[in-house]
Amino acid sequence: MEKRYNKELQERTRAYVEAGTSQAELSRRLGMNNSSSLSRWLNSSYNGDVEKIEKALEEYFRAQEAAEEIAEKAAPYRPAVDYVPTSISEDVFQSIRYCQLHRCVTVLHGDAGVGKTKGAEKFLRENPSSTVYISMTPSTASLNGVCRALAKALKIGGKHNRMDMMEEVRTRLAGTNKVVIVDEAQHLKLPAIEELRSLSDPDIATGTPGNGVCLIGNSEVYDRIRGKAQAEFAQIFTRVKMPRQYRSSRITKEDVRSLFPAVNDEKELAVLLGVARSVYSIRTAQDIYMKAVELNDTSCEGLRRVAKALQVNPAL
Structure with a gap:
């Protein structure tokens, strides 16, 4: 029985590889032992389980899309540079x-x-x-x-x-x-x-x-x-x-302003500063803020709800 290949998925995979991710690296991410299986699948000459490879690729691309969507949504709320001096x-x-x-x-x-x-x-x-x-x-x-x-x-x-x-x-x-x-x-x-x-x-x-x-x-x-x-x-x-x-208690208000450039409201800033100065520190304040971005509510109450849901300083 002739094997059936998902042509659209093959084209998408070729485009992904041509964009800069080698077949060897993609194979590693998919959990394959070597890249020859992926190469043969791309050429429609794979002797193994075609469905298994295609399911792995579909799962991988779904995760990529979700991560890209989150990153795109979060971009306006992040600092413009990778390193923010504090x-x-x-x-x-x-x-x-x-x-x-x-x-x-x-x-x-x-x-x-x-x-x-x-x-x-x-x-x-x-x-x-x-x-x-x-x-x-x-x-x-x-x-x-x-x-x-x-x-x-x-x-x-x-x-x-x-x-x-x-x-x-x-x-x-x-x-x-x-x-x-x-x-x-x-x-x-x-x-x-x-x-x-x-x-x-x-x-x-x-x-x-x-x-x-x-x-x-x-x-x-x-x-x-x-x-x-x-x-x-x-x-x-x-x-x-x-x-x-x-100590996290040394974190300044200016540090928090630099780390959260999109926050202009003093009450929202106070919530993030409170988390940053607590035992939860800057890292947790960033996690709370980005989760609030995902939920489309970075208001003071939105930040508090996320913090409470994560069991982080619910008294804020």
Whole structure:
């Protein structure tokens, strides 16, 4: 029995690929093992389950359309630029610069969602050749995980054990004045922190100075390091210079004005500022606002309804 192909879907897929998404990438997004199946389907010569491929493509394009519709609707309400400077994100930027120039260890810590990562991302974008950026997760925050993350960031291949990897990492960093930024540092295990700390130490044999190491995360990372009574953290604590703590309560009204340029009503601004300054922070305020945009009601009451539905500060 001759297989039937959805010609319209084939044409749409070809147009999508021609617009800039390779067949290999589209296949990956669809969960296919390789792109040859998609290629054969496009050529109407696929021997497998045609219906399965077409259902996956239809589902993918429906999701794309929905995301594009939301993005188009939200565009007038978003800032015109990707990075909006706030008092906290700019302080993070300058603190990383200090860390780089002074070749020290610093810890930038505090509440989630206040702009710490935004400041780090801006620094990376503006200084890509002198920045090594890695972000930790619970599964990558061990010593092995950190060694592999540094090796990957520095494009080091062919090293299979952590001693060789770190030897090459130190060689690549030596004399460069690169700064190492470690985001989500609260996940780090003690041996990983020690290894990172050592990158700031000068080479005694050659006199080559070390590199700045900036740990960014919630206050758990600093609270652990600050425990002077714990001998295991003593070396790290004494090397930390100019630690910075960021609380959502420090967010200013001008910060919120910049982040929500379409909001002119003072009452609406007050709702968003209240959320941003609470434990929920800027990130949640942005989530509430964009949900209100989707619901076509960014009024003060509309924002409050969304906040209450999300169980966020319902007293606003």
